Amino acid sequence: MQLTNRSKQVSNKQMTFAERIYLPAIATGLGITIKHFFQKKVTIQYPEVKKNLGPVFRGRHVLKRDDQGRERCTACGLCAVACPAEAISMVAAERQKGEENLYREEKYAAVYEINMLRCIFCGLCEEACPKQAIYLRHDEFVPVFTERDQVIWGKDLLAENMNNRYLRKAWTKEEAREQDIKGIDAKPRTQL
Ligand code: SF4
Numbered sequence: 001m002q003l004t005n006r007s008k009q010v011s012n013k014q015m016t017f018a019e020r021i022y023l024p025a026i027a028t029g030l031g032i033t034i035k036h037f038f039q040k041k042v043t044i045q046y047p048e049v050k051k052n053l054g055p056v057f058r059g060r061h062v063l064k065r066d067d068q069g070r071e072r073c074t075a076c077g078l079c080a081v082a083c084p085a086e087a088i089s090m091v092a093a094e095r096q097k098g099e100e101n102l103y104r105e106e107k108y109a110a111v112y113e114i115n116m117l118r119c120i121f122c123g124l125c126e127e128a129c130p131k132q133a134i135y136l137r138h139d140e141f142v143p144v145f146t147e148r149d150q151v152i153w154g155k156d157l158l159a160e161n162m163n164n165r166y167l168r169k170a171w172t173k174e175e176a177r178e179q180d181i182k183g184i185d186a187k188p189r190t191q192l
């Protein structure tokens with residue numbers, strides 16, 4: 001009885017001499033190996049060489065500043081509410097007179113922390129933020145940590161460095177799709 005139409009009749013034919021000594025099969029295998037020597041390599045020497053992860057890869061977080069170097073975060077807490085891993089915590093503070101060059105809004109995050117052990121890099125904090133203040137970098141992983149005190153990332157690690165600003169070609173998935181820039185190295189297009 002035939003159960004499927006994918007059954008295959010197995011041949012009982014005697015192997016030829018060449019088949020028995022496996023020479024043609026070995027030669028074919030070697031040919032495939034040699035062919036790969038001349039093809040583009042798909043492996044890279046990580047961590048010395050880093051792969052382009054694409055414009056919407058979700059890596060380590062960055063708390064963006066505006067063009068004048070002021071922190072964009074207003075400690076509204078929406079990212080913390082959106083976070084399914086409850087990894088974000090913050091303490092809000094009121095901006096004082098003379099601090100206008102440090103914080104863009106009247107309220108800012110005096111403390112902003114992300115527990116990287118809890119974070120699942122879902123990007124929901126980025127999507128929830130109404131101030132375009134938090135982003136997950138497309139070009140950097142969170143480094144491996146070996147100590148407990150390396151797990152909680154505060155503003156010292158998260159706030160954007162103005163001498164080395166984080167730029168990318170597309171800031172949203174829609175932009176990335178529109179520009180069809182998948183797999184192309186990100187170059188500064190706009191600054192947030
Ligand atoms: S990426 Fe997801 S899990 Fe990580 S902090 Fe943001 S919302 Fe939470």
Ligand code: SF4
Pocket residue numbers: 072073074075076077078079080090109128129130131132133134
């Ligand atoms: S990062 Fe954005 S969502 Fe989170 S507290 Fe700051 S302004 Fe609000």
